């Protein structure tokens with residue numbers, strides 16, 4: 326049975342992005358696969374009054390079951406309201422790789438989908454993305470497209486080499502496809518090992534010149550950054566201290582993300598940092614208490630750590646904190 330996201334209390338990304346572009350902040354897109362991650366995202370965003378995009382990859386759908394996920398999203402909206410909050414929550418498909426998957430997600434209550442045709446030849450990317458937009462827009466569902474390829478590994482998405490977005494393509498692509506937002510490649514990368522650097526060396530800076538060129542050609546158009554975790558050193562240190570081996574893991578500095586959030590970038594994807602926060606907390610509990618076997622005793626602290634991370638990102642990096650209620654009021658006024 327198909328369901329519309331509106332019946333679940335979710336919103337699409339349209340007003341979020343308008344406000345983010347104007348307000349010089351970025352909306353966080355956090356991935357989830359299980360209960361504790363979803364609880365932490367809702368808590369962290371409610372406590373900072375931040376709009377939020379809940380992201381599910383194809384891998385998450387395979388892991389958690391799509392019907393289960395739909396009810397979890399419904400539960401998340403109810404939980405947010407019971408907390409006395411009114412933040413906008415979107416449910417977004419991360420890296421949709423086919424038209425059929427996007428349709429299935431829209432029928433299952435998603436308010437936004439990404440169709441990732443970035444590894445296809447340009448004309449095929451345009452055709453596929455346009456086809457998804459044609460199905461999504463009559464349902465009031467937002468669509469994210471991508472130009473340029475990010476390196477790194479994220480669930481099924483894996484590329485050895487990146488290639489930067491070509492700014493000369495962005496006007497034609499957005500015009501011909503009708504997408505609502507565009508993911509671009511300016512040097513971010515998927516996963517926890519984003520850059521091959523020697524100890525003490527800085528990873529290469531993001532290509533802000535490409536971002537600025539895209540912005541110039543598409544004034545006010547929502548730009549998306551994938552692979553934008555900072556791979557926070559305190560988590561890597563904690564993981565390694567309690568028996569892990571993640572030497573050489575490195576991400577994008579928060580200073581660069583702050584700069585991106587102030588520009589046309591209005592959606593920043595954060596997945597790896599959340600994974601690291603939880604893994605670090607779980608390793609610490611199990612390292613200090615080897616006899617612990619109640620999942621609540623290590624998943625609880627992992628959830629708390631994720632809440633802390635999310636509040637930090639919303640408040641100190643993306644600048645989305647404090648904009649939740651205001652966006653919901655704008656959405657209600659537009660109805």
Ligand SMILES: [Zn+2]
Pocket residue numbers: 420479515551552594
């Ligand atoms: Zn991605």
